[in-house]
Amino acid sequence: MTAVNTITPSAADERKIQSVKRMKEIMTAYYIDAKTAAENNKKVAWITSGGPVEPLIAMDVIPVYPENHGAMIGAAKMGIDLCERSEQMGYARDLCSYARADIACATVDGGPIGGLPRPDFLVCCNNICGTVLKWYEVQARYFNVPLFIFDTPFIHTEFSIEAQKYVRRQFEEFFVFLEEQCGRRFDGDRFEETARLSYEALHLWQDILDTTTKRPSPMTAFDAFTHLALIVTLRGTRTAVDYYTQLREEMLGRVARGVAMVPREEHRLLWDNLPIWYRMRWLSETFASHNASLVADTYTSAWSGMGDHFDDKDLVGALASSYANIYINISIDRMFESLKKKIQKYEIDGLVMHSNRSCKPYSFGQYDLQRRVMDELGVPALVIEADMVDERAFSEAQVDTRIEAFVETLRQKRVS
Amino acid sequence: MIAAGIDIGSITTKAVLLSEEGILGSHVRFTGYNAEQAGRTVLDELAAQLGLKRKDIRRIISTGYGRRSLDFADRALTEIICHGAGAFYQNSGIRCIIDIGGQDSKVILLDETGKVKDFVMNDKCAAGTGRFLEVMARALEVDLEAFPVLAVKATSPARISNLCTVFAESEVISLIAKGTPREEIVAGIHQAIAQRVVALARRIGVREPVTMTGGVARNSGLVSEIERELSLPIIENPLPQVNGALGAAVLGLRMG
Numbered sequence: 001m002t003a004v005n006t007i008t009p010s011a012a013d014e015r016k017i018q019s020v021k022r023m024k025e026i027m028t029a030y031y032i033d034a035k036t037a038a039e040n041n042k043k044v045a046w047i048t049s050g051g052p053v054e055p056l057i058a059m060d061v062i063p064v065y066p067e068n069h070g071a072m073i074g075a076a077k078m079g080i081d082l083c084e085r086s087e088q089m090g091y092a093r094d095l096c097s098y099a100r101a102d103i104a105c106a107t108v109d110g111g112p113i114g115g116l117p118r119p120d121f122l123v124c125c126n127n128i129c130g131t132v133l134k135w136y137e138v139q140a141r142y143f144n145v146p147l148f149i150f151d152t153p154f155i156h157t158e159f160s161i162e163a164q165k166y167v168r169r170q171f172e173e174f175f176v177f178l179e180e181q182c183g184r185r186f187d188g189d190r191f192e193e194t195a196r197l198s199y200e201a202l203h204l205w206q207d208i209l210d211t212t213t214k215r216p217s218p219m220t221a222f223d224a225f226t227h228l229a230l231i232v233t234l235r236g237t238r239t240a241v242d243y244y245t246q247l248r249e250e251m252l253g254r255v256a257r258g259v260a261m262v263p264r265e266e267h268r269l270l271w272d273n274l275p276i277w278y279r280m281r282w283l284s285e286t287f288a289s290h291n292a293s294l295v296a297d298t299y300t301s302a303w304s305g306m307g308d309h310f311d312d313k314d315l316v317g318a319l320a321s322s323y324a325n326i327y328i329n330i331s332i333d334r335m336f337e338s339l340k341k342k343i344q345k346y347e348i349d350g351l352v353m354h355s356n357r358s359c360k361p362y363s364f365g366q367y368d369l370q371r372r373v374m375d376e377l378g379v380p381a382l383v384i385e386a387d388m389v390d391e392r393a394f395s396e397a398q399v400d401t402r403i404e405a406f407v408e409t410l411r412q413k414r415v416s
Numbered sequence: 417m418i419a420a421g422i423d424i425g426s427i428t429t430k431a432v433l434l435s436e437e438g439i440l441g442s443h444v445r446f447t448g449y450n451a452e453q454a455g456r457t458v459l460d461e462l463a464a465q466l467g468l469k470r471k472d473i474r475r476i477i478s479t480g481y482g483r484r485s486l487d488f489a490d491r492a493l494t495e496i497i498c499h500g501a502g503a504f505y506q507n508s509g510i511r512c513i514i515d516i517g518g519q520d521s522k523v524i525l526l527d528e529t530g531k532v533k534d535f536v537m538n539d540k541c542a543a544g545t546g547r548f549l550e551v552m553a554r555a556l557e558v559d560l561e562a563f564p565v566l567a568v569k570a571t572s573p574a575r576i577s578n579l580c581t582v583f584a585e586s587e588v589i590s591l592i593a594k595g596t597p598r599e600e601i602v603a604g605i606h607q608a609i610a611q612r613v614v615a616l617a618r619r620i621g622v623r624e625p626v627t628m629t630g631g632v633a634r635n636s637g638l639v640s641e642i643e644r645e646l647s648l649p650i651i652e653n654p655l656p657q658v659n660g661a662l663g664a665a666v667l668g669l670r671m672g
């Protein structure tokens with residue numbers, strides 16, 4: 001039988017991340033604020049997860065993220081219902097499940113929080129995919145509100161001077177759009193302050209993710225998936241900075257006390273692609289039962305990676321660079337370099353790739369990456385097929401066998 | 417010392433008893449709906465055939481989809497590691513195993529010492545698996561055993577373009593309706609499966625020599641189609657169907 005970890009209650013208690021409670025309070029307050037925005041004369045903008053949010057915050061607009069909402073729908077296991085509803089509306093099952101869930105949810109105010117607040121306008125940045133363009137167009141028509149498209153060119157080799165100029169211009173146009181929507185001048189000082197807070201949070205997030213370079217790792221990618229919520233929804237605010245300062249303290253404390261998230265950490269794994277939101281607990285327990293700890297992932301670090309472009313003297317230029325260079329807006333070669341760095345930094349024994357039916361830009365090229373990681377770095381890699389929100393694309397018995405077999409091969413490799 | 421390997425698959429359950437001297441015997445029965453029962457019975461029947469008692473068996477290793485349902489097993493291991501160990505035990509030269517099981521197919525690469533280097537499994541669907549063949553046999557109203565015999569008679573295999581089991585079945589039905597001879601359809605089915613399995617193998621890179629395991633490996637028509645698709649010979653595995661159970665027993669013996 002597989003090894004079962006005997007967990008004494010106190011050890012399990014110690015393993016719990018205390019800050020989670022605070023994070024839940026913050027997220028609840030955030031959604032209450034957003035849902036009562038109209039009563040408080042505040043504007044709400046829906047924005048993509050990789051969209052430049054700093055100008056919105058500077059103009060007192062509350063940003064709302066359909067993708068974060070999609071993750072909540074997935075985690076609440078409400079994905080199938082909403083996906084099916086969108087399919088009845090005529091959307092293809094091949095469409096990203098965040099898009100399907102959101103489009104359906106808007107018509108019924110369903111999901112775990114009874115739907116998102118009505119947007120005053122939409123901001124769509126295509127640095128993550130092309131799907132969001134059509135998705136936001138659909139929503140702009142449905143709510144009959146303006147849509148701003150923030151265009152970031154795909155980066156094949158390098159972020160050229162021309163591309164930089166172009167993205168900078170996008171910011172300028174975005175500022176003008178906001179002035180029109182809010183009926184007042186763009187607040188440059190507030191914007192700079194927001195941008196600095198944003199970078200501060202991104203840097204703190206990187207520090208937190210880096211605590212897992214220690215053995216044993218104080219947290220896993222599953223914790224990172226949960227704690228990512230604030231970097232997505234509240235970067236640019238003091239709240240996020242304060243929260244991540246607290247979380248970093250907690251993680252450093254765990255490192256000092258040697259508290260491991262996976263009690264007998266034998267195999268250190270790297271996760272690629274979005275989480276499988278409706279199976280977080282099962283996956284985390286399955287990996288832990290094999291003494292495998294997912295110490296890093298390419299998803300949550302897509303945000304921390306943005307921090308590398310910080311330039312206090314040219315904040316617009318820095319943000320242009322941060323938003324254009326995110327992980328899925330770059331070529332396979334650059335993705336490989338990024339994987340390689342992580343494999344070395346976190347001393348990774350194996351790579352687990354989630355081939356996500358929903359997310360084409362993330363999943364396309366995974367087999368090439370897998371092969372390169374195995375051939376050039378000698379690190380075994382596993383692909384599991386699933387979807388982040390649509391549970392119909394998940395087969396427990398198959399995923400279970402694959403994970404178990406993968407750990408068996410890691411173990412064999414270790415022995416030899 | 418005697419070790420038992422029990423492989424509980426989606427269609428059949430297999431058992432092998434092994435000692436340091438070699439294979440004592442093997443046995444296959446249908447899994448049915450009770451995996452636990454099937455595992456227990458297959459072992460008891462095999463032991464009885466060999467005149468052995470349960471206490472003569474020192475180690476029991478289970479594998480396959482139902483591997484965790486046997487509470488009397490010392491350990492449950494995945495089919496991947498067991499197929500690797502089984503094929504290597506039968507022929508230590510083998511570096512690549514193509515296994516077509518009841519509900520999935522997989523390709524396993526071994527290193528020089530018989531350890532699993534890498535593996536890949538098909539997407540979650542029955543395309544190109546034993547179940548797929550069964551569905552097709554039913555649609556054609558022929559016995560699966562007759563497939564190889566029919567396939568050799570084919571001169572221009574029918575094209576089965578859909579690999580989804582459900583779609584392929586209706587394709588086969590419309591081929592029948594059009595009066596396409598059975599042998600051409602059977603050969604076409606073999607081709608379709610071979611293409612799919614070889615594409616899977618190419619994902620991780622084929623290493624020579626290659627062998628095939630799983631009950632489907634007894635279908636010589638399909639095997640030669642895969643050889644053609646791979647442009648490589650397939651080294652025959654003498655006990656393809658019980659290979660996983662054999663590997664489990666090998667690993668049990670090794671545990672001591």
Ligand code: SF4
Nearest residue numbers: 096128129131359360
């Ligand atoms: S396709 Fe991928 S990047 Fe685009 S919205 Fe869906 S999950 Fe996000």
